[in-house]
Amino acid sequence: MTSTVLVTGGAGYIGSHACKALAEAGYTPVTFDSFVTGWRDAVQFGPLEEGDLRDPARLDEVFAKHKPVAVMHFAALSDVGQSARDPGLYWDNNVIGSLRLIEAMQRASVEHIAFSSTCATYGEQDGVMLDETCPQQPINAYGASKRAVEDLIRNFAAAPGAVLNHVFFRYFNVAGADPDGQVGEFHRPETHLIPLALDAVRGRRDKLTIFGQDYPTPDGTCVRDYVHVTDLIAAHVLGLEYLLKGGASEVFNLGTGRGFSVREVVEAVARVTDEPVPAEDGPRRAGDCAALVSGSRKAADVLGWSPDHSTLEQMISTAWAWHQKPGYRN
Ligand code: UDP
Numbered sequence: 001m002t003s004t005v006l007v008t009g010g011a012g013y014i015g016s017h018a019c020k021a022l023a024e025a026g027y028t029p030v031t032f033d034s035f036v037t038g039w040r041d042a043v044q045f046g047p048l049e050e051g052d053l054r055d056p057a058r059l060d061e062v063f064a065k066h067k068p069v070a071v072m073h074f075a076a077l078s079d080v081g082q083s084a085r086d087p088g089l090y091w092d093n094n095v096i097g098s099l100r101l102i103e104a105m106q107r108a109s110v111e112h113i114a115f116s117s118t119c120a121t122y123g124e125q126d127g128v129m130l131d132e133t134c135p136q137q138p139i140n141a142y143g144a145s146k147r148a149v150e151d152l153i154r155n156f157a158a159a160p161g162a163v164l165n166h167v168f169f170r171y172f173n174v175a176g177a178d179p180d181g182q183v184g185e186f187h188r189p190e191t192h193l194i195p196l197a198l199d200a201v202r203g204r205r206d207k208l209t210i211f212g213q214d215y216p217t218p219d220g221t222c223v224r225d226y227v228h229v230t231d232l233i234a235a236h237v238l239g240l241e242y243l244l245k246g247g248a249s250e251v252f253n254l255g256t257g258r259g260f261s262v263r264e265v266v267e268a269v270a271r272v273t274d275e276p277v278p279a280e281d282g283p284r285r286a287g288d289c290a291a292l293v294s295g296s297r298k299a300a301d302v303l304g305w306s307p308d309h310s311t312l313e314q315m316i317s318t319a320w321a322w323h324q325k326p327g328y329r330n
Contacts, residue, residue, distance in 0.1 A: 004028045005240065006068040006110075008053060008101065009075030010046075011038025014116065014174060014229060016183040018072055019045040021233045022240075030066045032059075033075065039329075042183055053097030056104060063108035070112035070240055071105060073098065079191050080120065080142050084287040087141035094145035095152070102156050102164070111163040112243040113153065114236050117170045119225075119253065119292045121147040129295025132170070132251045140287035150251075157249060165249050167239040172225035172255030172294050174232050176315035177322035184322030185229070186329055193262060194226075194316060197269040198323045200278045208277060210262050212284035215291075221262035223291040225255035228309035228318070238303040250302060255294025256310045268312040273320055 005022050009015040010031025015038070019029035023045040031043045034052045047066070051058040053075055076094045077083070083090045098115075105113065120143030121136040128134070138144045150168050157164035175194045177184030185195055193208075200208040213220040232254050239252070260268075270277050299305040309315075322328065 002026055002028045003069045004030055004066050006030050006032055006062065006066065006071045008032045008071065008073045009038065009116075011035060011040065011042045011048075012074060013185045013187065014232065015072075015074040016042035016044075017178055017229045017233045018074065018236055019043070020178060020183060021230075021237050022046075022072075025237050030062070030068065032062060037077070037187065039186060044182060053101050056100055059100060059104035060107060063104055063110065068110055070114070070243065071101070071110060072114045072116075072236060072240070073101060074116045076116065076146070078142060080140050080287045081191060081285055083140050083142035083145070090141040090145040091148075095148045098149040099152055102153060105164070106156065106162065111165055112240070113164065113166045114239050114243070115149065115153060115166060115168050117146045117150055117168045117251075118143060119170050119172045119255065119294065121150070121170060122292070124289045129257070129293050130253065131294075131296040132253055132298055139289065142287075165243045165247075167243060167249065168251040169232075169235060169239065170251065170253045171232060172227055172253070172292060174229050175226045175319060176228040176230065176309065177318040179230065179309070179318050181321055181325055184325075185319060193265055194269065194319055195323070197266055197277050197279075198273070198316075198320055201269065201273050201275045202323065206278065208266065208279040209282035210266070210279055211282055211288060213281050217261055217290055219261050219263050222288055223259040223261050223293065225257065225259050225293045226265070226310065226312065226315055227255050227307055228315050230309045231305075231307035235299055235303060235305045238305055242303055252299040252303065253294040253296040254299060255296075256307050257294050257296075259291060259293040260312060265312065269316055272313055272316040
């Protein structure tokens with residue numbers, strides 16, 4: 001019998017890639033999703049359980065039915081701009097939802113969790129490369145909500161008699177799509193740089209706006225560390241196996257250690273698609289840090305992770321293939 005893993009947010013961009021990788025690694029991924037931001041046609045690799053994390057009775061039912069050995073927790077709102085405008089949404093959905101999930105795990109005696117955290121928990125750090133020991137000083141409600149969930153998992157894990165082994169993955173900028181084209185990125189509204197640049201190339205939007213040209217970076221635009229979703233998920237499967245083999249709770253940055261400016265990404269999109277990217281300069285976006293680059297090799301050293309698909313060309317070309325796929329949501 002294969003082991004089951006509960007994947008919250010399994011109908012979303014990153015969660016759907018996780019379900020595919022788990023199925024390929026011999027697990028049964030059970031998607032738990034509210035479909036507030038997820039997509040039914042992304043659920044292809046295992047059973048679906050629809051529900052809201054803030055519904056304890058529904059969670060108890062799902063844990064009792066599927067008896068997962070572990071949880072991969074992706075379900076969250078993740079739009080930095082929205083979180084700056086409406087912080088309450090982020091505290092309610094991300095923090096309260098996670099609290100209910102952890103409580104349900106305890107009731108069901110599920111001992112392992114891989115949690116989807118973010119480099120946005122670090123906030124602005126004066127141009128340093130960010131490793132896992134950097135202080136967490138988020139500058140937006142999205143980052144604050146993810147830091148709060150890290151704290152709550154740590155607190156529950158430290159309670160007398162509790163067993164809650166955890167790996168936190170602090171993502172840098174996730175991009176790209178499944179190289180087989182079965183799943184990919186689609187947000188409504190889309191807010192991320194690479195899909196928006198591809199939309200501009202395809203004429204699905206007039207222009208890409210470049211948010212801010214006066215950041216303290218080499219070309220004045222924000223610098224980010226982009227990591228391919230396939231690589232990111234490979235780290236989760238390694239992290240799960242690490243926990244199941246008795247590994248101690250840990251936190252890992254997932255980035256490549258190489259930063260690219262918004263202008264460099266836009267140039268790479270033009271190169272890969274062989275089309276100009278209609279773009280204009282605009283004001284800064286609320287909540288953006290100047291630069292976020294991972295300075296850590298810990299995931300490589302502890303988990304044996306290597307981000308082999310994470311060149312800009314690989315990320316943009318898989319995303320471009322996904323955008324051009326017949327049936328892509330128009
Ligand atoms: N960005 C931009 N124009 C857009 C969307 C994003 O200039 O239409 C910039 C954004 O300010 C940030 C970078 O691209 O510096 C990556 O943004 P994204 O929303 O993709 O990811 P985030 O860094 O917010 O997680």
